[in-house]
Amino acid sequence: MSANRKRLACVECTRRKIRCDKVVPCRNCTRRGIDCSRARDDGDDQVERLQSRVQELEAALRDARAGRSTASPVQLERGPSATVSVASVDRTTEHPEREIEDAATILEFLAWGRRKNPDYGQVVARRDGLEQHSPGDITAEYDGEDRHLGPGTASALAYVQSLLPPRPQVEQLVDWHCECLLWYHGSFHSVRLREELDDFYRVSDGDLTHNQVDLRWVALLFAVLTGALACAPRATAQAWGFPEWEQTALSQRWFKAVSTCLHHGDFAACHSIHSVQAITTLTMSAHLLGFSNSLCVLLAAGARIAQSLGLHRLGPSTDDDMSPESVDREIGRRAWCQLCIQDWFSIPFCESYLISRHCANTAKPRNCRDDDMVPRSHDEPTTTSYSRFFYEVAALMPSLQDGLMSANTPYTRYEQVLEHDRRLRQLATQDLPYYLQNVPVDPSWPRHVPWARRSLAISSSHKIIMIHRKFLELSFTNPVFARTRRTCVAAARTILKEQKEAIHDGGPMLWTHQAFGVTASIILCLDLFYRNTSDPETTHHRQLVQDGLQILSHSGSNMIAQRGVHLLEALLSREQCSRPPPIGRALGGELDDRRIDLDLVGIIRNFCEQGRLRGFPRLAAGPKQVPAMDMDHGWPPVDNRIGQRSGGSGRQSVLSPSLEYLAAPYGLDGVEGLQDILSLASNYVN
Template identity: 45%
Template sequence: MSAAPRRRLACRLCTRRKVKCDKQIPCNNCMKRGTPAVCERDEPDDLNAQSTLPTAQHQIEDTSAVNVLRNRVAELEAALQQQNEEGVASKSQTPTTGQAARNAVVQVQSSSPSQGSEIEDAVTVLEFLAWGRMKDPERAMLSPEALRVSEHEEGVGIRPSEELDHALDLDISLHAWLQILLPSKRQIHNLVEYHNNCMLWFHGSYFAPTLSQELDSFYADHRGKFDSNGVTLQWIALLFSVMAGTITSAPAHEARKWGFDESEARLLSQKWYKAVIVSLNSAIFMADHSLHAVQAITTLTNTAHMLGHSNAQSVMLASAVRIAQSLGLHRLDEDARGTDIELESGRRAWQELCTQDWFSTSFSESYSINPLHSTSVAPKNCDDDMNVLTESEPTITSFCRFLAKIAAIMPALQDAMALSNTLYTKHEAVLVHDKKMRSLATGRPSFLANTAFDESWPCYIPWARRAIAMSSAHKIIMIHRKFLGLGFTNPVFAFTRRTCLAASKTILKEYLASSRDESSPMLWTHQAFSVAACIIICFDMLHSSSTSQDESQLVDETIGHLQSCRQKSMIAARGVKVLHALQKQINNRLESRKRSSNAARGDNPRKRRRGFDAVEFARSFSDAQNRPTLLPESITDHQTPPEDLEPVSQRIDGNPQAFDVEEPLNIPADLNWLWSMPLDDEDGTQTFDSLLSFANQGLGL
């Protein structure tokens, strides 16, 4: 039995539109829509007809609705025309009609294809101006003045060239404090010249002739005074960054020739690093964008890592990336405007930012610079006179140009890993990029390979050879990093274990060769790579049934050299601490094996432990942190060296100053995270991965 149809109180149009109706005839909705004539209810007969003839009914309703809409459009067009003629909106016009008219205008304007791009450009430029930024779509902006228009007009912000009385003490201005940190004119020229000749090849952040000219002008035009009108704080930061890089990395005998003994050099390295940071912050570099700030930050990388400021440097580099993008350094293609030196300077700084960012991908599992969003071409293989040379001839940019090609592999690998959902597909992605890395390494220029040395080559070519060999081997490890822990326990990933072990041995051999070269500057990457390589070899020994004497000797020699660098490098200081703990664990396992082999086997032999007990190691390593650190008493007044490392500490007991007497840099003593950290499996592959990150924390290359 079917129920009788229910009488509908809502009108037909409200029912079809599924909106609430006041159930009056005509209803309020129809009155607002201007269709009171068609406002009616469905009668029972209509409902029956609608159930039997739905198509015809809908056609009638649609026709009626179309007619109503056409009439409404005609009314709106008439109202719009009347507005244009009178110049003012009619007072009798309802708000609904006025809003509809404005919508009609927008629809007419947006329908013109020729005006779409112009409107979009205008909106973008206005939006940037509203943010206090300036966007010029016609040319790449190298000059920092392009972003200063609004500040000059509105008087917003503090100019670097103005007098800045950011006092560090009540009676001492910033310029006065910076001035007393300067050595003599001759010493400054020695420091800058050494950096240009012996260290610029490593990072390529600035154009050497430009800095030399600016330094000459600083003394000729400004009498060597920081408070002189025209000397900007961001340029001062670049100068201190270059000097800090030299005094931190130059061999001790070179520094003595310039008049700096070892204790003063260590103190000045800290103070000059601080001068860079204070100068940039006082110049409000994050708002007042300048190429000098980008160059100062990228040049500071080696110093920051060696002095233990890796975390701060990673943030500074991220800021430099944004500043460089606002200056248009990522858009320096072949058609970019500017002088050759301007373009070359911008491209070199941008290439270094890309290299640092992409090499950090293996640690942060992300990257800030998308290669697809950068159109800048690589710096030229040219000399200081801008003469372009062939790829087979070494220049100051050769090392960085090749290193950037290696760095470009890392974001591609990160994307491939993120798109893979199984260990198999992730491992396949690793193998693909491993092959790309090997192809690049074998195809490097001849002067970076083991060919006969040409006396006409620059002095840094032997150092660049070792650096590129170590970096290439380290990148192989970083490509396989996700499978390193599994490589020690799962035979499916034995290739990763063999590959990383071979790469680690290559790194240590090159590092020891570098340590025997007294003319070579100290580079933070060498120590960071060697620590990572030692950790891999130690874990291989802990997971092997027998210990290789050659591998053990290789690690011992490396630790010995790292110990000699601890006074100048926090990377070495951290690394020695981790490696000593691993060596102690290795010795304990060797003694345990000897006792087991000498003991008589009983009816119930002790169950053999599979692999390396990472939990036990984590506990012992964490407990060791409750004891004093490796640093001498003069650095951490409340601590003394641990007993098992006493011979090591005696090497630096005679030196009262290491790093900075005013702001000591302590090795983190709280490493309980190693003990409380969850492990991936009983062999502690997660612990291995964390140790590797700890030894290289905050490091990208």
């Protein structure tokens, strides 16, 4: 008999060792007039969780009807795998009417194996090693002691294990990411990550197959490593011991390792904060490495996982609360903040968004340092300060989208554009934190402050273009929308100016510099098509585009840069062909029909054909080509085109980047136009 066979005989018949008809109540117990029950399976923890949650709901209902205080210190009994703190009970009974109204839905969700509006403190994976996550889906079980599921997991993990560098290099990469990149995305807590990294090597000695290693945390580790290696200047990577070809190859394969670990960690069924952090951390490297489409899907999954964990319902931050639970909630706010930023900045490209600000109450993360978590002034630079500011910038995008969708005329739609233009300018000037303003850099500030200032100038300029994007085509031909043309051209010039300065600041290679540089060059190229060749600005703009091309051509394996170079070359070539001959210029002067010469369809077709002919690289190989069939996991290497990276060393500018054009004054249906050509180079640019 199998040891796992379910016992059907009742408890009393089993005790008396008599035959039972296995129907509750059975004939024997009915005849004797005694209670009949069947023994429960000891391993039925799902039933335990369901009964525990039912007890919670019943207790909440009793408290609501009896009019008890919501601050009752009653400790509700839970199953063996989790407990509820007093603070959790307080939050559960804070709105008893809502709890009563949602009781049916909550119970229905439990039958599905999900939770409705879970408390983040109950489901986040804590440092004590207890796995507290959502109930999860039913998964297949395999014999043996290996906790990882699926017959192919062992070989996949063996491959991922071979990608993990020695511990000293891992720690170098993690430290550099925390110091030079974390300020940009703020997705995780650096102190907590380092503690978890120490535990990883102490418990498992770096073995990914150890039964106490959470593959979703391993995904976060590889996301951190990928960001560091992909964004590091060439000289920095060389100092770590990574030759040029390996820097590109490992970055790409580490990115794929994140997906592998998430998949084999069953991240879609067993929700964890580590999965969300891994996905949001990938934003630093995905676009650089050519995985924009993959990131788009992962971010959507991350948003749903975060909502399942309750990250959208964390409420405001309590400044005087320094408990471990409070730190956990702050970590959740950071991940949620980055998800919101990524989702809302993608609106101009997909014209929809997943996260509604009206359906969440999670406040921005606390402005604090990771080592003490003490709240600090809005003007002081910390790990979270940059993300906090750009959360407000990103929040303009869903508001603009809703306004454009509700407006019925070109006039009212353009009014929405101008209103959000005004709001962004106010954020970028009046509401700017002190450390991002044009003031001398305090020596006590973190080293990333000059990089943050330059990134602010580039990103803010790009967002101005995104706000005006729907009216860009009309702005070249209709004087009513001339402000959009002037605004976008000024923003493009600012982006290219700051991009040239970024080469010498010794900072990380941020994907936004290249991506937004492509956008800026496209804007100036389009302006050339509609500008008189005798205009002095024509030569200046053409030179700026050439400078941008020069920078992009030296961006190594950056996929956005590679696509951008091909697209800009096609645009410049078309612009040269569309110029009237010298005799025509002497007789005519005005370009009254240059728009026809733009031929967007032809440019896009030529770009796609060139991409197929040149074969944009997917995954870089080593110094020698390896046949595709030599790799087991569907990651075949192809031709590697690696250029020289810049920014390895050089002076660090202390001057604030230019935001002067944002201080300019402001001023009605933008038709669908130029959208494809603005999206081609960056694919999914935020």
